[in-house]
Amino acid sequence: MKIITFNQKKTSKIALEFDEIVPNTVMDWTKENWDAYQVPIGNSRFPITDFFDIEIEGEADSPSQVKMVLNGDYGRVKYIGFRMTDGEIEVNSNADLHAGAEMSGGLVTVHGNVEAHAGREMSGGKLEIMGNTKEFTGASYIGEWRGMTGGEIIVHGNAGKQCGECLTGGKIHVLGDCDILAGIHMTKGTIEIDGNVNRWPGGQMKNGNIIIHGKVGRLLEGFVEQDIVTDPEVDGVTYPGRYIEYKGDIALNGKGTLLIDAEKNRDRLSTWIEEDDEYNAIRVYRNQ
């Protein structure tokens, strides 16, 4: 195992860009390589050793045996894990824009908050964020109509607006709350949200699944209530509990599935019967 440890010496007001520094590209780099490397900052480049002390331990035969440990403050370092194919990156601070963007394999762990576009268009691997993320988590590049196509993003905190925009595959799991328009334009894949959702999840979705365990603020008109389901199974995973199932967005002839927790969103139902056969009773009520 080869461990490359970055210890920060100084920060920059203009963001540094780490898109060229991922396990698959730096696997064979020696101290001389690092001393010679100049990191992009704005429209210029500067020696990376001006900003970091870099320690290298061990050897690696493949990128999967490379681990980069980033110590210090990476709140102004963009593109950490960009186009990474294998290996591991551990960030012991916040991270700036595009963390894990376009990665196709490996693991990126951020022990802090991450700015917007985390996991943008990733096609494989795992991005785990212990804090919050801002807008466009697992989304497409601005204007693009294909977002994340594979892999997994786990956000232990809250996610910002348009999480999973244009999702075309893979899974996003937000353990906290989610802002508006989660899963907008999605065509495939799964978004699971443990907390509450502000408004309009799944806007203009064509397919895929959104599971919300918390309270939903407001739904779009294009979602048609189907039924109340118990312990639904989505992509081989069972979600225990009772959920209101919607299909949508019919504005785009969409066939996506939106499951929201029935009990926490009981105000969406005209009546709620606290009996053993409550679900049947609700169904009967609906059909009247």
Added chain:
Amino acid sequence: MEYVLKNGLVYDPANEINGEKMDIFVKDGKIVESLPDDVKVIDVTDKVVMPAGVDPHAHVAGPKLVVGRLYRPEDSRRGVSQKTKVERAEAGFSIPCCPTTGYRYSRMGYGTVCEAAMPAMEAKHTHEEIATIRNIDVNPLTLFGNNWFVMEYARENRIEDLAAYIAAFLRISKGYGVKIVNPCGSEAWGWGKNVHGYDDKAPYFDVTSRQVVLALAKANEMLGLPHSIHIHPNDLGHPGNYPTTIDTLDSIKEITKSTKKAAKTRNQTVHTTHLQFHSYGGNSWKDADSAADKVAKFVNKTDYMTCDIGQVTFDETTTMTADAPMEYDLFKISGLKWANKDIECETAAGIIPCIYSPKTPVATLQWAIGLELFLLIDDPWKVCLTTDHPNAGPFIRYPRIISWLMSAPRRMEMIENGEVHKWSHKRTGLAGLEREYDFYDIATITRAAPAKVHGFTDRGALTPGYNADIAVYGLNPNDFDPSRNPEEVERAFSWANLTIKDGQILCKDGDLVATKKPHDIWCDVKGWEEEEARICNEIMPFFTQYYSIKWETYQVYDHYLSDPIAVQALAK
């Protein structure tokens, strides 16, 4: 600066030079007959030497491009490269930023590009963009086909007034020629409609496409402009549209070509653009097939028309045209994001991304029809290489198209190996065409013919006195078979060994070594100044009432132009 390009294999169709080993002498930006022996020698032994390329139809500057770039940021991130000592940073694939456009043309050995659709109202901005496209000269064509004044003159058959209007508006917009896009159709789009066929009327104008096209053609020849009318016929992209195309072109036979000096270079009275999009049979996309044979047969038997193809290249691109209703139709089919841009009283444009996948039947049909037209039109002087950039594909794919044209085995390989959808051989005759272009033909359709079509008398050939616009490619035709090496053909034409513009070496071995300001080429009609003044006075009340900007700010003043070349047309 004086030098000689020594021992190149020269392909210069305008001078009927076909692969002869020759020296080309350059002095002060021009090609000259000879130079003293002691001048600098640039050794190009056994390399292909051609005049620099001339693109007769592309969309490289103007309001459509701006809308496209704004609403497709995802395109801008493709093709990004960092600045160098010579170049600014590059960005964009199908709609690259302005400097990038110039760099990429230059790397391919091109020197001149026609911006094919400039609304007079947005001409200022178009010229501002042209000024930032380094290394290539640009001649923009002004849009007239849906102009309210033009439709009025055409309905009333006031050809002289129309000619005066054209002369005035070429001067005002600093345009080079007359462009017609979906005549009457783009105006109809203002009412949510389109016209279908050549004899449909524009709403509220009581004028047909036929009347507009013929009136503009007559006025064009009356003025004796260097370029003929440049037409994008009605019904673009619709299955079964080829009768409209042939109707349109057939009607031009009654037009008599001007004998005035500026018009002498060209042979045609009409140039039809992106003919591939206008050569479809069938009634719907379910039964659509190729009508390339019928259209090519018509082209072969006429002597008054030229065309460019608009070859599909199998890329994700951005379509943009002043044929707004067609773009709306495309939006309804694809569902991709769509933008519309209305130009008051003049035209309307639409923009939509398009994915030409070789696995889809329609894109494959379009690809095959384009190649069929190239191969079925007998005279290379009648056909020019274009992709209608960016509509059928980005211009950087020209080398790939050249490789397809030079290699029948490569075309068959694509069909037989299933690289393209089966419609390529089930609904077209491409599989039965064995013709292959040679270097002379390629030089014709990329240099000599486009220059002649546009009436240029200073480029497109290696004639002494012409601009020293030269391209050198690293191929030796004497020991190289392009039919068997299509990849090598594509590589060589993508990265010119040398690109020389006005005598200055801009590109070496595919890398830019210098950049230069572009020339903005426009047509200055002489002899009709009184008529121009009269017609401007005549339209002024209407202009003041209906246009949202003032006449004084409408006009393009000289300082908007980058190193202008005013091609004079002596109309009287």
